Amino acid sequence: MTVENHPLIVKSIAWQDETATQAFAQTLASRPSIGNAMIELSGDLGAGKTTFVRHLLKALGVQGRIKSPTYAVVEPYAVDVPGLGSTLNIWHFDFYRFNDPREWEEAGFRDIFASPGLKLVEWPEKAGKHLPKPDLLLAIEVQGNESRTVTLTAHTAAGKELLA
Incomplete structure (x- = not known):
């Protein structure tokens, strides 16, 4: 299977503990294509999706408390990133509470997803094909108390660069 003339890339890694999660987030934050990426996170409740996002946002320079958007659905952030020369807009979505994928359309998120910036999406399956x-x-x-197995799938050239 190819996307944008690039082969689909699938990797599996282990996070033995939260320190490993943080290290992966810091590595990802250093990739040039992170500033305009869409990253989906899937996993059961308590798998570590929000923990990963918090580490990634901290690595990108977000200051203060980073809230889970479970009730608000989306939490926006804006950070000045050295070397980027502008403000990086970040949106952290959590669609866990969606009962119907049409709620995504009704919420008016189409413009956000079409705009530049980083989009982090928890529970993407709840938004369906939108x-x-x-x-x-x-x-x-x-895998255990702190251990996680993470399957990384790059669907685009930007995703492939994130995994490089």
């Missing part, structure tokens, strides 16, 4: 194809999918599976 979401654009992600650059990168992180499927997180709990």
